Amino acid sequence: MNGxxxxxxxxxxxxxxxxxxxxxxxxxxGRISEATRARVLQAASQLGYVANSAARSLRGRPTQILGMVxxxxxxxxxxxxxxxxxxxxxxxxxxxxxxxxxxxxxRERERVGTLLGGLADGLVFVVPIGAxxxxxxxxxxxxxxxxxxxxxTPTHLPxxxxxxxxxxxxxIRHLLALGHRRIGFVSGAAHSSQAAERLRAYRECMMAAGLxxxxxxxxxxxxxxxxxxxxxxxxxxxxxxxxxxxASDLTAFGVIAAARSRGLQVPEDLSVVGFDDxxxxxxxxxxxxTVAHPIPAxxxxxxxxxxxAMAGENVRDVHIEFPSQLVVRESCAPPPSNNRRKHR
Amino acid sequence: MNGxxxxxxxxxxxxxxxxxxxxxxxxxxGRISEATRARVLQAASQLGYVANSAARSLRGRPTQILGMVxxxxxxxxxxxxxxxxxxxxxxxxxxxxxxxxxxxxxRERERVGTLLGGLADGLVFVVPIGAxxxxxxxxxxxxxxxxxxxxxTPTHLPxxxxxxxxxxxxxIRHLLALGHRRIGFVSGAAHSSQAAERLRAYRECMMAAGLxxxxxxxxxxxxxxxxxxxxxxxxxxxxxxxxxxxASDLTAFGVIAAARSRGLQVPEDLSVVGFDDxxxxxxxxxxxxTVAHPIPAxxxxxxxxxxxAMAGENVRDVHIEFPSQLVVRESCAPPPSNNRRKHR
DNA sequence: GCTTTATGAGTTAACGTTACCTCAACACTA
DNA sequence: TAGTGTTGAGGTAACGTTAACTCATAAAGC
Numbered sequence: 001m002n003g004x005x006x007x008x009x010x011x012x013x014x015x016x017x018x019x020x021x022x023x024x025x026x027x028x029x030g031r032i033s034e035a036t037r038a039r040v041l042q043a044a045s046q047l048g049y050v051a052n053s054a055a056r057s058l059r060g061r062p063t064q065i066l067g068m069v070x071x072x073x074x075x076x077x078x079x080x081x082x083x084x085x086x087x088x089x090x091x092x093x094x095x096x097x098x099x100x101x102x103x104x105x106x107r108e109r110e111r112v113g114t115l116l117g118g119l120a121d122g123l124v125f126v127v128p129i130g131a132x133x134x135x136x137x138x139x140x141x142x143x144x145x146x147x148x149x150x151x152x153t154p155t156h157l158p159x160x161x162x163x164x165x166x167x168x169x170x171x172i173r174h175l176l177a178l179g180h181r182r183i184g185f186v187s188g189a190a191h192s193s194q195a196a197e198r199l200r201a202y203r204e205c206m207m208a209a210g211l212x213x214x215x216x217x218x219x220x221x222x223x224x225x226x227x228x229x230x231x232x233x234x235x236x237x238x239x240x241x242x243x244x245x246x247a248s249d250l251t252a253f254g255v256i257a258a259a260r261s262r263g264l265q266v267p268e269d270l271s272v273v274g275f276d277d278x279x280x281x282x283x284x285x286x287x288x289x290t291v292a293h294p295i296p297a298x299x300x301x302x303x304x305x306x307x308x309a310m311a312g313e314n315v316r317d318v319h320i321e322f323p324s325q326l327v328v329r330e331s332c333a334p335p336p337s338n339n340r341r342k343h344r
Numbered sequence: 345m346n347g348x349x350x351x352x353x354x355x356x357x358x359x360x361x362x363x364x365x366x367x368x369x370x371x372x373x374g375r376i377s378e379a380t381r382a383r384v385l386q387a388a389s390q391l392g393y394v395a396n397s398a399a400r401s402l403r404g405r406p407t408q409i410l411g412m413v414x415x416x417x418x419x420x421x422x423x424x425x426x427x428x429x430x431x432x433x434x435x436x437x438x439x440x441x442x443x444x445x446x447x448x449x450x451r452e453r454e455r456v457g458t459l460l461g462g463l464a465d466g467l468v469f470v471v472p473i474g475a476x477x478x479x480x481x482x483x484x485x486x487x488x489x490x491x492x493x494x495x496x497t498p499t500h501l502p503x504x505x506x507x508x509x510x511x512x513x514x515x516i517r518h519l520l521a522l523g524h525r526r527i528g529f530v531s532g533a534a535h536s537s538q539a540a541e542r543l544r545a546y547r548e549c550m551m552a553a554g555l556x557x558x559x560x561x562x563x564x565x566x567x568x569x570x571x572x573x574x575x576x577x578x579x580x581x582x583x584x585x586x587x588x589x590x591a592s593d594l595t596a597f598g599v600i601a602a603a604r605s606r607g608l609q610v611p612e613d614l615s616v617v618g619f620d621d622x623x624x625x626x627x628x629x630x631x632x633x634t635v636a637h638p639i640p641a642x643x644x645x646x647x648x649x650x651x652x653a654m655a656g657e658n659v660r661d662v663h664i665e666f667p668s669q670l671v672v673r674e675s676c677a678p679p680p681s682n683n684r685r686k687h688r
Numbered sequence: 689g690c691t692t693t694a695t696g697a698g699t700t701a702a703c704g705t706t707a708c709c710t711c712a713a714c715a716c717t718a
Numbered sequence: 719t720a721g722t723g724t725t726g727a728g729g730t731a732a733c734g735t736t737a738a739c740t741c742a743t744a745a746a747g748c
Contacts (some may be wrong), residue, residue: 021728029706045481073423087418097443253627351734364698402736404737
């Protein structure tokens with residue numbers, strides 16, 4: 001692997017001193033004569049010595065590193081969370097080590113272990129899916145951990161999360177208020193608890209309004225590609241929807257692309273609502289009506305919680321929930337049938 | 345810090361076996377009776393045991409982790425690089441540990457040490473600024489390292505980078521071809537070698553055309569906020585520019601915002617070119633003409649190089665340069681004075 | 689009944705680093 | 719001169735884990 005690992009011993013031998021002396025020089029500890037110091041530094045530099053942090057952390061030095069385990073960085077939502085957390089951590093004098101797990105539970109467990117086993121002083125765990133047994137283990141280990149967006153099994157671990165239900169409800173009600181009656185839904189990835197919340201809000205609202213139609217719900221996976229496909233599926237229905245609520249902004253962009261390729265105008269012929277409020281949502285044309293999580297505030301809360309936990313404060317059962325909020329922009333309008341009636 | 349660290353010893357004591365036996369059970373090595381195995385697993389689970397990866401890596405096990413050291417995740421450019429690399433790494437069976445350094449050279453050195461010192465099998469180092477002595481050290485250490493976007497001191501370490509000069513040249517020539525004569529420039533952060541390349545292209549091109557005017561160059565820092573300020577500065581000049589080339593897309597958005605707040609239309613009254621081609625550039629209104637780095641290809645190349653290096657292949661002096669490319673969209677048009685002349 | 693073999697468990701040592709201690713040499717004070 | 723303090727260096731042990739051994743015990747083969 002690593003051609004020739006340079007250790008303290010190599011440096012010590014070259015400088016003609018003991019290992020301990022080298023360690024002291026490099027850590028600025030103890031009293032060392034200028035001559036020795038110079039010789040050691042010269043030797044270390046010559047050999048390209050880099051301290052082995054695994055060994056160092058094994059000796060119990062705090063690392064000033066916060067760990068973050070997150071499913072992926074590919075989706076803008078997670079990228080934003082990582083960004084915001086890195087920002088907060090940096091402001092508090094910590095560095096953030098971000099690990100992606102590709103949603104593989106085994107890997108997740110490993111990465112969490114890597115981080116808590118000496119590498120990081122604390123851990124922010126962005127939970128993709130309720131890993132019940134794992135969380136219980138984590139809980140018992142009493143390591144400084146904060147869960148972000150955990151919706152599954154109840155836990156005593158501190159949790160920071162954003163509501164998806166209320167915001168989704170607001171989105172559907174917004175469409176209903178505009179006069180829409182056939183409202184399609186493209187869901188998020190099957191394993192996501194956030195996706196489940198969004199679907200639940202859609203279902204409850206539509207059922208309460210007596211507008212529920214199973215045909216109007218299409219499975220999705222948060223991606224733009226799937227948005228295109230699902231958009232075509234919905235718009236090919238005998239009674240196509242006049243509005244579509246997508247479980248992510250990317251999916252919403254896909255739906256819009258599908259609509260355009262069929263000659264439909266957004267929002268004149270089709271209203272579209274997304275979820276996430278990624279930066280592109282504000283810059284797109286038309287700008288996208290969407291539901292926003294307050295990501296910076298969430299990251300701030302998570303980092304603050306973890307530092308409090310590391311300081312020894314008891315944060316058991318601290319649960320902080322942030323509201324989601326409908327951001328009305330340009331991608332929604334009254335349904336075309338209403339307009340026609342008006343014009344006649 | 346960590347309330348009660350659970351080690352193999354604790355598990356062993358509870359299960360009534362030796363430390364080694366526990367290690368064997370948890371690693372599926374050696375021959376263990378079913379009864380013992382069950383007891384050990386039960387004890388480990390009960391105590392919430394998580395292996396200390398520092399100790400483990402100290403014993404020389406490969407970690408299947410690639411390290412990435414990157415200045416920050418806040419700017420979309422770096423976020424995209426991290427995303428793309430995580431994607432590639434994941435496809436090759438590795439996880440990516442992303443470290444941000446806030447551009448602090450001391451931290452940078454530390455993080456690189458952390459990663460190479462046992463945590464990661466290899467390192468992708470996204471270089472913010474030429475840290476000459478550090479790179480020499482790294483080079484001598486013979487660790488598997490790939491530099492991304494290194495432009496400073498020559499090195500034998502493998503380098504993957506994207507050109508900024510040619511793309512910037514193309515951007516300025518595009519504006520010249522449209523008829524612009526007064527072209528403003530908002531530079532990137534002072535310490536960035538990429539920013540320097542962009543400025544160099546602007547200067548050489550404008551000087552060659554006999555259009556150089558120092559007033560037209562404003563210092564920037566890649567941010568949107570600074571784009572707003574610099575935009576106002578440039579548009580307040582006695583002879584304001586009819587086009588502005590910004591060293592980043594965010595800055596370009598800032599310039600556009602400044603122009604709008606002064607009642608100017610883009611691109612009718614002011615043409616704007618950005619740099620980076622962040623996702624929002626395609627979705628903005630008007631969509632942004634910009635210069636793109638082929639980030640996915642770069643990430644792919646970097647990850648491939650690092651895996652080759654880890655496999656023992658000699659990658660000394662391998663330098664791969666990707667071209668930057670002008671992406672023409674809607675934010676540029678002929679200057680208004682030209683139109684007037686035509687109309688008269 | 690004795691050797692061979694399989695099985696399950698434990699021992700030892702080492703990875704690279706650092707906290708804590710010891711120790712030699714020398715320069716002061718009383 | 720003896721005692722005290724300062725300076726510079728080295729020694730020992732420990733962090734948690736695991737590879738390579740060793741060693742009992744019991745089953746199988748002759």
